[in-house]
Amino acid sequence: MEIPAIVGAGLVVIGAGIGIGRIGGSAMEAIARQPEATNKIQTAMLIAAALIEGIGFAALFAV
Amino acid sequence: MEKLISEFSLGLFFWQTLIFLGLLFLLRKFAWRPIMAAVQEREDNIENSLKSAEQAKKEMEELQAKNQDLLKEAREERDKMLKEAKDAKDRIVSEAKTKAKEEADKLLAQARQDIHNEKQAAVGEMKQMVASFSVEIAEKIMKEELAVDKHQKLVNTYLEDLKLN
Amino acid sequence: MQAKLLKLLALTLSLTIFSSAFANPSEPTEAGGENDIKKEIKQDISHHLQDSYDFHLFTDKETNTHYGFPLPVILWDGGLHVFMSSKFHHGEDIAESNGNYYMLHHNHIYKTDAEGTVKYDDEGHIINEKPFDISITKNVFVSICVALMIFLFFSGMAKHYKSGPLPKGFGRLMEPLVIFIRDEVARPNIGDKHYRNYMGYLLTVFFFIWFLNMFGLTPLGINVTGNIAVTFALALITFVITQFTANKNYWQHIFWMPGVPYPMRIILAPIELLGVFIKPFALLIRLYANMSAGHVVMMSLIGLLFIFHNWFARGAFLGLTLFLSIIEFFVALLQAYIFTMLSALYFGMAVEEHGHH
Numbered sequence: 374m375e376i377p378a379i380v381g382a383g384l385v386v387i388g389a390g391i392g393i394g395r396i397g398g399s400a401m402e403a404i405a406r407q408p409e410a411t412n413k414i415q416t417a418m419l420i421a422a423a424l425i426e427g428i429g430f431a432a433l434f435a436v
Numbered sequence: 437m438e439k440l441i442s443e444f445s446l447g448l449f450f451w452q453t454l455i456f457l458g459l460l461f462l463l464r465k466f467a468w469r470p471i472m473a474a475v476q477e478r479e480d481n482i483e484n485s486l487k488s489a490e491q492a493k494k495e496m497e498e499l500q501a502k503n504q505d506l507l508k509e510a511r512e513e514r515d516k517m518l519k520e521a522k523d524a525k526d527r528i529v530s531e532a533k534t535k536a537k538e539e540a541d542k543l544l545a546q547a548r549q550d551i552h553n554e555k556q557a558a559v560g561e562m563k564q565m566v567a568s569f570s571v572e573i574a575e576k577i578m579k580e581e582l583a584v585d586k587h588q589k590l591v592n593t594y595l596e597d598l599k600l601n
Numbered sequence: 602m603q604a605k606l607l608k609l610l611a612l613t614l615s616l617t618i619f620s621s622a623f624a625n626p627s628e629p630t631e632a633g634g635e636n637d638i639k640k641e642i643k644q645d646i647s648h649h650l651q652d653s654y655d656f657h658l659f660t661d662k663e664t665n666t667h668y669g670f671p672l673p674v675i676l677w678d679g680g681l682h683v684f685m686s687s688k689f690h691h692g693e694d695i696a697e698s699n700g701n702y703y704m705l706h707h708n709h710i711y712k713t714d715a716e717g718t719v720k721y722d723d724e725g726h727i728i729n730e731k732p733f734d735i736s737i738t739k740n741v742f743v744s745i746c747v748a749l750m751i752f753l754f755f756s757g758m759a760k761h762y763k764s765g766p767l768p769k770g771f772g773r774l775m776e777p778l779v780i781f782i783r784d785e786v787a788r789p790n791i792g793d794k795h796y797r798n799y800m801g802y803l804l805t806v807f808f809f810i811w812f813l814n815m816f817g818l819t820p821l822g823i824n825v826t827g828n829i830a831v832t833f834a835l836a837l838i839t840f841v842i843t844q845f846t847a848n849k850n851y852w853q854h855i856f857w858m859p860g861v862p863y864p865m866r867i868i869l870a871p872i873e874l875l876g877v878f879i880k881p882f883a884l885l886i887r888l889y890a891n892m893s894a895g896h897v898v899m900m901s902l903i904g905l906l907f908i909f910h911n912w913f914a915r916g917a918f919l920g921l922t923l924f925l926s927i928i929e930f931f932v933a934l935l936q937a938y939i940f941t942m943l944s945a946l947y948f949g950m951a952v953e954e955h956g957h958h
Contacts, residue, residue: 412785420946423939427883430890434440445830447675447734448652451741452834459748459809460838464801467755471779472800474762481766 382432389429393422569598642904649822649900650893651708652738654686658821667691672742676703678712678732686736703732710734740825747812747825755808775808782807782941790945795952799945802842806835807941814892814933818926826936827893829885836885839944844877847951884943891936895929 400418404411573594657669671687678701688696689705695717696703704713711729713719722728737745758772768776782804787796813825825831853859855873858866902922909915 413789416785416789416942419935419939420942423887423943424883426891427887430886431883433890434886440829443651443829444833445652445734445738445828447736448738448740448828448830449834450735451737452744452831453838455741455744455748456805456809456834456838459752460802460805462752463755463805467752467759468801468804470759470762471755471776472783472797474759474766475776475780475783478766 378435382435385432386429389425389432392425396421396425569594638907642901642907646897646900646904648708650824650827650896652740652828653708654689654705654710654736654738655691656739656742672737672739674703674710674734674736676710676732676734676736682732701732704729710736739823740828740831743816743821743823743825744813744831747816748809751805751808751812778807779804786938786942786945790942790949791952792949795948798846799842799948802838803941803945806839806944807937810835810888810940811934811937814937815930817892817896818929818933824893824896826888827896829889832885832889835888835940836881839884839947840878840881843881843947843951846948848954850954851951880943880947884940888936888940891932895932899925899929 396418400414403414407414573591576590576594654674655667655669655671657667659669660667671685674682674684674686674688674696676682676698680699682698682701682703684696684698686705688694688698689703691705695713695715696705697715702713702715702717703710704717704719705711706719706727709727710732711719711727712732713729718729720728754771755775758768758775761769761772767773783796783800786807787800787803791799810826813823813831816823817826855877856870858869858873861869899922902918902925905918906915906922909918
């Protein structure tokens, strides 16, 4: 039985979602711990999230 | 992926690159350079102003410290002068005192000496006078040796005279 | 603050209503039109996402008239062919130019003959020859307009600085963004020493993408940044700038990673080399996917307004659309920011000096 490619894409999207969620959550914690570093944390968070998002999209378009 | 590639339009890509590069070139020349320069200049200005304000404050503080020092110095000088003056006064006063005392002592001694001398002289004179009186009395006694009563009376009279003297 | 928010809400609402009016002007009139409407919405969405050869605003179905204006078609096919797209009559006619015949089919121009012969392969794809096409399409037209607008805005803003240290009007709104790009994007990622060289590119790309994104939210039905060719062009420029301004350290870190054992260096080299291409690829895919996904979601929600006959559902979807519109305003800015940020990050990697190894 062949697994459709879309299932793989879905898995990647789930992974990316978990990843971005974790990044967001960790960033929130970090900001709560060090509010004075909010800007730096936000920037780092956005970059990491953007890179993971890119992978998610790549998987979607690979289908 | 296939869809993406089929969607890719070479014409759009060509124009987009052209438009963007053109925009980049124009904006760099006519917008970003002057804007960044102006913003930078403004920031430099602000920074410089702040710095010079800080500098002025520092200088002010330095000046104030200097003033304080000067004031302190002046005060010390004054204190010193005052002390010196006081010392001088004390010295002069004590000197004067000693001198006066000395003078007084001297005068006293002189006076004593004078008194002594006078007394000596007076005593001498008195002695002489007493002697001469005695001689006179003796003389008189000699002259009036006949009457003892008379004699006695005479002596008393002369003694009285002496007393009066 | 509250007044501003209210204004923004009002603006979004009006835009949304306009969008819906333009997106699908025909109300369901016949019974059983449900399927037709669904199909129409689907078609509208896919048309909206695609580029087109004319600036189409809306179509009046009853009289079958299209409102909008044609744009020039420029083809290179053994010679230059320039004509207005009105010659196609929205794909109904075959256009003739200097003895060559062209036809428009699903937003693609194919070469054909005077009779308009169409050849298909076994799978039903058209196999007619495609001429090299550098037409001023809708997206190109909008890009030119936006570029012109940005240029006028910012050169005007630059002029204002000559009269005083503070910007006026429009510049007052934009200056914090310019400073933000400088202080929060360029400086920390590229470094104090080199960031000046990249400021022009970063600012241009940020405002260009942002303005195009914002225009995508207007009811004009523009979707420039949701085109793979557009994001590819932008990412390619980032890529080229990165490679051409890279220093020795950068190349050394790719081909001969210092500080790791020799066998590892050989393994790392192809991975790093692949990374060089993956980075801009991620850049172009992200922007494209985010923008087109946003448009699809927005248009689908607006489409739902026409599918539901229940006023409660319509109200709910109107609210949802409104909410998403506001989110999209934010996304428009965020995507421009992330593109700029990632570009700055790549530039930073290219000029980084690894003195500490």
